[in-house]
Amino acid sequence: MDASEYKNYLLGLIFYRFLSEKTLTTFSDWAGETENVTQKYAQYMNPQFELEGVSAQPSLVEYLQNTLGYLIQPQALYTTLIGKIQAHTFALDDLSQALHDLEQSTQNLSSAQDFSGLFADVDLSSNKLGSSLQQRNQTISDTMLALNAIDLIHHQGDVLGDAYEYLIAQFASDSGKKAGEFYTPRQVSDIIAQIVTYQHNAGDHQVRTIYDPAVGSGSLLLNVGQHVQEPGLVSYHGQELNTTTFNLARMNLMLHGVSYDDMHLRNGDTLSKDWPVDEPYLFDAVVMNPPYSAHWDNSDKRLSDPRFRDYGVLPPKSKADFAFLLHGFYHLQEHGTMGIVLPHGVLFRGAKEGKIRQKLLLDNRIDAIIGLPLIFFIPPVFQR
Template sequence: MSTNQSEKSKTLYQALWNSADILRSKMDANEYKSYLLGMIFYKYLSDRMLFYVADTMQTPTDNLLTAQEIYFDAYSDEDTKTDLIEVLKEDISYFIEPNLTFTSLVNQVNVGEFQLELLAQGFRNIEQSNEIFENLFEDIDLYSKKLGATPQKQNQTIASIMKELSVLDIAGHAGDVLGDAYEYLIGQFASDSGKKAGEFYTPQPVAKLMTQIVLHGKENQKGFTVYDATMGSGSLLLNAKKYSNQPGTISYFGQELNTSTYNLARMNMMLHGVAVENQFLHNADTLDQDWPTEEPTDFDGVLMNPPYSAKWSAAQGFLQDPRFSTFGVLAPKSKADFAFLLHGYYHLKQSSGVMAIVLPHGVLFRGNAEGKIRQRLLEEGAIDTVIGMPANIFFNTSIPTTVIILKKNRTNRDVLFIDASKGFDKGKNQNTMTDDHIQAILDAYINRQDIDKYAHVANFDEIKENDYNLNIPRYVDTFEQEEAIDIVQVSQEIVNLNKEIKQAETEFLAMLDQLAVTPETKDLIEATKGVFR
């Protein structure tokens, strides 16, 4: 990154944190993320539109104020206004009235004329421009009492945030810098909001590992399709861009139950430059009703980090659902882990698809219905690799987790076990995995060979002998033999130590004899000597 770009990035991060500070004292991170991320996105859309107008009017500029003037003049001319609006809707899918752009609103803040209703109308402008923006800002309650007890206080809070964000140079950030900063901020919200974070964010080291496994050998594939049925903020999906040599051709399919998080994923996609025609995102309950059901329904890559051991209905009707019917049993009501796994596996391509899913270790050894599902998957050869991850690397849980790799139509039924539980750097509140830790796992996955105390390829007979139990310690022995104790050496050390103690006693008693004796210290000295006799 150039020095200039690095400075811009510092300014970007500083503006984001200054804005967060304004809201941090008023509400928790899980709430204020919607305000801050939504307003950053509004500025992004506004700035992008202004520069596009300047280019369209054949007066390109990198100055927002100049672009604002160009737009105002063009919009004020009745001969060009209608055509300009049509061009904007056609080319970038939205338009914002000149007096409602982020730049215009900040100018109004600076002269004390800003009103919240103007920003609310700007949100509506975008939402009504195209169905892809429908209800995008619905989570941002500009009139919430948490922003201030009175309308004036609410106005001041939002105005302060807008002033902080006004320094962001959207157009000046190359590539995914803004998107990555957005991503970083989401991670910070995840950290601040504790257990709720599991609803919307997968830590980047885990996401990097899973994505590189799913894309291994397909880095040059055009038209790669990737699916996440529990997509959260879309962070896991978006990693595909980083490891593909054809990022502009990737199609992203994702579903999310939480509407607020679904909207966050939509914004995240656009900020990372994903073309609208390559986004296929859905807001619904993944387990309750299958999606997608229209072509395409199977994908090159499936990436999932579902909520661990969530409850679901497990209604008997699901036994006729093609996602679960071939297994004869359903995941228990109290633990939907295998329901999520089977959903993702159902949507995996037959010949070349690769799926990576994060789950708690219980899925590897729990019995009853889960044991039957696991056995059926193993008999099919569906489970390719089981990776034991370190404890305390997720925001929402400190338990160790496992990444399971699944494939269809494999030529054999062996399973690679990798125990990566010790591959982490210890942190104060959370452990982290470095690139070296991730690379070690990738190398073991690619080479698929036994590595002492780290990896083992178990054939099907070995797994069958273990009653289809996939608990990693059964296959990877990480026991470290304690060094044998040399009794002779220890005895000699004790003899030497006793000699040193005796010498110290003699020297100490000699020092006491040299002390000046007073009536007050005589009894104390005699008592001390008595200890050593």
Template sequence: MAEKINTKTLYQTLWNSADILRSRMDANEYKDYLLGLVFYKYLSDKMLYYISELMESPTQDLNEAQQIYEEIYSDDEDREDLLYDVQDTFSYTIKPELTFTKLMSQINDGTFELESLARGFKDIEQSSEAFEDLFEDIDLYARRLGTTDHKKNELIASVMKELSTLNLTGHAGDVLGDAYEYLIGQFASESGKKAGEFYTPQPVSELMTRIAIEGKEDKEGLTVYDPTMGSGSLMLNAKKYSNHPGKISYFGQELNNTTYNLARMNMILHGVPIAQQHLHNADTLDADWPTEEPTNFDMVLMNPPYSAKWSAEKGFLMDNRYSRYGRLAPKSKADFAFLLHGFYHLKDTGTMAIVLPHGVLFRGGAEEAIRKKLLEDGSIDAVIGLPSNLFFNTSIPTTIVILKKDRPNRDVLFIDASAEFEKKRNQNHLTEENIEKILETYRNREFVDKYAYVAEFEEIKENDFNLNIPRYVDTFEEPEPIDIKALSKEMQEINKEIAEAEKEFLAMLDELEVTDESREIIEATREMFK
């Protein structure tokens, strides 16, 4: 019970911290400051607690741990041994005068300056390659923080004061990581269309992950790949459904540098060891990655930007990712380019789940040719239609396409889950019940009236390789027969009520005082009821 209370407090305090920045900038900007400060406090607190344990003086009081650190650091010989140990354990070090705890003492006595926090960021970035440029998107000198240095100091100090009340390292499991996810989700809600760059709603992530991990829950050393990873949230769901979560290796690529850094922080806050993080900042379609072993993965999870533009240069026809399909995705719609990239990196025994707009299911031209080849190869396992308005960046309905290699047949399971949602404010939301229904249908792979259908390859071929869900899942509902007698009686009652209302209204007109100004209006009104 205490853990639940602490978790609720953690979430609320984190969100309260955002209130301090909300009036100065939009969510897409202030998320970087808040998430960066949360991360810095986490690294600082974790190091201080470790040092107190190392010195055999374990404490849950950060000020006591800070004092222990300062005393050891003051001795040249002890300092060198300590820093070596901390660096070896965490891959970073923070000087005692730059810890979050020390900066808080400076805030409390009025001596805090942003330069100290900036130096703390820089020290971590220079500690190892794993932290390189991690805080570069946090501009502590931006005008939006204040018009003077004093105002900037005050604003950041206010946020740090709010965060200082939290014990960021005293939670079991993935509580802190999930709280970080909560913050990212709240920012996504406020950011609107910009949220698509970094966040897939958790219910959709859960559904995709549970399908892709099916049958691999007991595998040790599971590998997960997301070449459009955003904040890394989609990949990290694998931890929740694997029986060996500490042995998963994550491979992710992201074009946006700010979002890439967010994913790196997210991984660390979820307790993923540096050695099991393989993250890359680059354009997924421009050049293949990874090209060194391992290059194929047990799970591929993707929520790429929908119908994005790409170069589609002819040279890509020689690229191993696309060459076997004979055509390239159109310049104006890179959906199949993303799909084929992810599918190329899937193991023969793996499962891929990708979210795409419905157009990929039926558009013609090059997309039809690619779709035909995938179907002839038996690569498309299932097509799941999702409700509209699930995502923060678009209100259009989307589809999850499930792909596998070396399938024993070429049939395709169609699920129309477009009506499976709960309305929450302005957003639709998949409930656990909705998710379980989709999962059960996927596992059973059987016909469900007005919901699911398994189409054989020959039927799909007869439909010219069109995968539009309504061609296979008939959701038409016969209208209920009209009871003429009941309808006639209801109309008579309505007419009777109208007549009585008219009679009362005309009686009211008779009681009105007639003046020169009202005479014409009253007479015109009487004419209407003749």
């Protein structure tokens, strides 16, 4: 496998272990148990086990679902599966069932907590894991054992999240030209984050809503959140076309401690179908590293689209760069700031793009253009 494939297995298993450890930590807080927590969890989840004459299971299940938004049964815990591996009784069906049950446990909850499809790319039947069931079983077992050797319990979520994002960066590097599909280089991300939070990083003026219409793995959103004084007050919004990358973003935000209530991500085509369209659809900060010179549907009917109609023309079919820019700008709150990474061509190409660029300049929408290996457009204070 190349990096773009095996990252799905490695990052998916890391995330599942994180959810499993979080389950045990939450149970420990609820029950006041600090030793042999895995065994105690199985005991408390047994319908026959009683506390003061009352079954403990219903109240514990309710607490876990309300606190975590998901439920992992004792037999599906990462530590339980490791025990099976060490006892040579593990089968791939054990892990497959555990992932399936986790997704099912969230289906009656809000969309933000819905894990459906989250592990769709962890294909345990792939021949790339091994030509036989025994080889595939051994490959996954070895990987899970290697991950189990890493101490996650004594680290906070942000440390684990940073390690997770480090791995994403390494996979992006190994994936070559496809890297931009799911990751913005940290140095570029830092510049955008500092610009959109400048004089809006604390107090009543702090950025509280962030939107990335091409969210990728969510690294750009998270970086903005790290540049404000109270990140707990921030809500994160984003849309991503690629389903695999969309799932990666959901994992990444959760690993960085973003609560379900503050995470609003959607799997969809940003240019074909505008989102969000309901309140709130304007944001304090808009950040974006969209695909360069992508093809899009620029049929004339889009001239009536509120995102594009003020400019009289549409970006060319083979170059959606300005379409992404205008989409992001449309969703920018008054007095907000947008930072977007674009190729140099947007500065010089004429025809319809020249007309859009001219109107942006005449309307005083462009505050700065910063030349790096990549290009930024940062519109200033929104002016009507």
